[in-house]
Amino acid sequence: MRRLATGLACALLAAAALTAVAAPATAATFAPANGRLLFIGQSTQASWNDYTSFAQPPAGGSVYYEVTSGTWVNNGHRDHATWLAQQGKMIQVGVSWKDNPPGFPGGDENAKAARSRAVTQEIANGQHASQFTNLIDFMNAYPQAKFFLRLDYEVSSFYHCTEASCSSYRNAFARLRSLIDQGTVPDNVTYVFHPVRGEYEKLYPGDAVTDWVGVSVFAHELCLPIYDNGYLYNGTPPQNYDTAALQCRNAYLGKDANGNDTAVWKNWDHDGNVLKMMKFAKDRNKPMIVSESGMMNFTDSGGDTAGLEAARGETWVRRLFGLMNYVGPLPNTSGTYDLSNVIKAATYIDLDFRYGWDGVNDGSFDFPVNSTWFVDGRLSRYTGAKNAFCAGLVDRAFTTTCGGGAAERTFVNVGSNRCLDVSGGRTADGTKVQLWDCLNNPAQKWRVEANGSLVNPNSGKCLDVAGGSTANGAIVQLWTCLGNGAQRWTVNADGTIVNPASGKCLDADGWGTANGTQMIIWTCGNPVQSNQNWR
Structure with missing residues (x-):
């Protein structure tokens, strides 16, 4: 989210559909x-520094690249991407044309969306290919880094579909994947389809070209209200929203005493569209x-510049991690669904949004006090939210945590x-692990x-057996923590590390x-043996 879409309209243009460019998906997620x-996330070193003030370095960060200029959104994004890549980190890149469409002469949001839809079709036709050269060159320059490419983000029919079937976006996604795959030498790229929560089926590019499905989770996705000159709820109280419990209300299909289908009303911590997207x-x-x-x-007070993050932030965090472990019914559907292993990665934007999308404190707020984005989201400021976040990382088996006090x-x-x-x-991934004079x-x-992992705090990476080999002589190296058997070790009382x-x-x-x-x-x-003995 570099700029939040102001709305989703159904202003679709009629155009002929194109055949998708074939580009088989790799297994490299x-x-x-x-x-x-x-x-x-996102965008600058500031978010990283705040988070690592109390936690281990995470697996990666998040930046944005725009099609219009054919480069990073600004120098801050470029510098942060470079810093992450030099360490061999994972980098989520929002490749966007909807925010600033090529050839957009100016105008209101409807005019911008119309141009974005046209650009989507142009990309599907093979135009604008040169605008991706800098991105491809960058990824080739850092083969140890891993790039998660969102081919535009929070995609929707309003910004990306020229006709009702949305073939324009599906074909654009396939075209871009083919272009980038042909241009990148290392196998260090994976592709993310990131729709708005209500249009995932309509815009889905297909199994053959999609590696990941992305979702944005802010307030309504967790059934929490937003304050923007008054509370905005995910549902109309009291039938579809419980203002006391701060939960959505909806029905699922259960059984009555006679075994017949019946609507069962309940409160929910999570938006139904998000749960259905997970399924x-x-x-x-x-x-x-x-x-x-x-x-x-x-916040519930226009004069309060701090908001209620300290009070409600912990609830927000607990619902976020609860989403990752969801087992239960789905709204308007029968049955129970285990969705506890669907979400395999998460990006938290650890920024003070009051100063804008990049959270850079330039001495003045970028948003009005009463508005949606007037919020300081830095976890280090809120003990309850921070502790819940650290506990969630452990409970949900994230490969990096807050450290848990390990010395x-x-x-x-x-x-x-x-x-x-x-x-x-x-x-960098693959760095040699060796003997050297002790320098502390x-x-x-x-x-x-x-x-059981052995983490080097300087890099946030793990002691790793190359390729997961079990053979004598297999190299031991530094690698991104993945929580797998190649990175588990037992430090024994006899001095061995097994x-x-x-x-x-x-x-x-x-x-x-x-x-x-x-x-x-x-x-x-x-x-x-002495060469296997450690103290």
Whole structure:
């Protein structure tokens, strides 16, 4: 969300549909097998710095690229993308044309939307291809980074469909995927379809080209009210909204005492369209990413510039993580659905939105006190929300957490009296892990997490057996934390560090004792060998 759409209208233009450009989906979603990824947004280093003031570095961040200029939205986005890429992080990129359509001469939102619809068809026809050159070159320059491309964001019929079937957007998505796949050398790109919550079926590009389904989660998605010169509810009280409980009200199809179908009314913490989108994604075996999430203005006093984030922020956080673990009925539908493993990644926008979409404090607020976006969403400011967020990361098995109080330590190899070291203090995936003189620096600090991972706090990445190999001699390296067997270790009282997936020990290759000796896994010696002994 760089700019929020002001409304969704059904102003569709008639045009002939095009045949979609074939581009088979890859298996590369980068989703961990047994965990979830956290991204912190958006756009600048400020959000990252605030979040990491109390938590481990997350898996990645979020930035925006615009088609009109053929580059990043501004230098802040470019610099943050570069910083993330240099560390080999995951980067969600909102590739947008609806916010500033190429060739838009100016006018109101309806005029802009009309031009955006036309550009969507032009992209489907193969136009504007050169505007993606900078993006492709950037991704090629950083093969260790992983890019989650949203081919426009919060897509809708109002901004992206030239006719009722919405083939214009589906064909544009396929065309862009084909263009980018042909231009990128490393396999470091995955594609996100990110619709508004009510139009996911209509605009879905198809299983063949979609890797992820994205969703935005702000207030109404969690059935919480927004304050904008008065409260705006997700539903009309009292039939469809409970103002005391701050919950949506809707019916699902249950059974009466005789086993007949009957409408059962209940309160909900989550919007029905979001729950149905989750089922839609699960039915197609597509992981979901919360591409944007953040608090909105909860205040009930026009003179209160702080709002009610401290009071309602914790509720907001608990509902966000509750969505990731949802099991239950769906509105207007019969049956019970397990949607607890559908959302595999989430982006939290840890910014002070009062100063604008990038949260840069320039000395004056960008939004009126009574408006939707007059909100400070920085988690570090709110103890209840922050603690709930940290607990949610652990409960929902995110690959990075707030740390849980785990102490940092060094591992000294008994045979060499040298330390387990990240080569050069680098942070990229695949960085060598080696022996080196003990320097008590960040490259030699490790944190033993509750899930068995060994995290280097400097990079936020894990000690990893390359390729998940279980063979003797498999290289041990630094890699993005994925919560898998290649990154689980048991630190034993006898001094060994064992990878349970292979049953083998962390080993200094060839009994080496010199600086630069590569770490590998090897069958554990009995008795304990000096090159497998750590203190």
